[in-house]
Amino acid sequence: MGPTKFPVIVAIIAVLGAAGAAAEQTDDRRAARQVAVVTHDQTLRDALERIERGSAAWRTAMAALAATGRRAIVLTPEQVIVQDAGTGSVTVFDQSSVAEVSPVADQHGNVSSVLVVINVGRIQQLHDLRGSLPGEFHADLDRVIAHEVYGHAVPYLAAGHLSGRCSDPERGQPAAQSCAIQRENVVRAELGLGRRTDAALGGLILAGMLRN
Numbered sequence: 001m002g003p004t005k006f007p008v009i010v011a012i013i014a015v016l017g018a019a020g021a022a023a024e025q026t027d028d029r030r031a032a033r034q035v036a037v038v039t040h041d042q043t044l045r046d047a048l049e050r051i052e053r054g055s056a057a058w059r060t061a062m063a064a065l066a067a068t069g070r071r072a073i074v075l076t077p078e079q080v081i082v083q084d085a086g087t088g089s090v091t092v093f094d095q096s097s098v099a100e101v102s103p104v105a106d107q108h109g110n111v112s113s114v115l116v117v118i119n120v121g122r123i124q125q126l127h128d129l130r131g132s133l134p135g136e137f138h139a140d141l142d143r144v145i146a147h148e149v150y151g152h153a154v155p156y157l158a159a160g161h162l163s164g165r166c167s168d169p170e171r172g173q174p175a176a177q178s179c180a181i182q183r184e185n186v187v188r189a190e191l192g193l194g195r196r197t198d199a200a201l202g203g204l205i206l207a208g209m210l211r212n
């Protein structure tokens with residue numbers, strides 16, 4: 001696939017207006033941070049609140065983003081469609097995928113928001129099959145969000161441009177040298193969720209599932 005034909009994730013629920021309304025109703029600093037990362041899914045909301053409580057780095061990043069008006073929109077697969085940028089054809093989110101990050105940019109590469117799709121149902125299903133405790137499911141969900149939101153989405157939003165891209169490890173590169181995993185590990189450390197030190201996703205119970 002050429003660079004102009006990658007699939008584009010399109011949010012199909014109206015989260016932007018709701019978040020703006022929430023911001024107008026209160027000037028509380030915590031609410032302001034939560035405007036920088038929004039969701040309409042209760043499981044994801046609970047996870048975002050756990051991470052915010054436990055991670056000072058997360059809180060600092062979200063407070064800085066709130067001042068820019070740029071935001072991460074965290075969605076479940078049911079809340080998005082995937083559009084082929086070349087043909088315009090539309091399909092559903094690949095249910096075998098755990099998560100995807102899709103910056104929303106204009107023709108100059110300016111990024112106003114980043115869509116982050118977290119496949120909550122798939123992560124829950126795999127933990128159910130494994131017989132996990134609820135805390136194990138929550139811990140993995142938080143690790144995935146730390147990677148996708150803090151690792152990938154926040155750098156795009158902080159830069160306000162596609163040049164803010166924070167990469168996954170190149171093939172053969174030690175994971176700990178990659179931008180996204182270094183960032184993920186900052187939040188993991190603050191949450192007591194271990195460190196990801198290799199491409200096999202050390203510490204993630206669902207090792208091998210997270211491609212992005």
Ligand SMILES: [Zn+2]
Nearest residue numbers: 168180211212
């Ligand atoms: Zn990644």
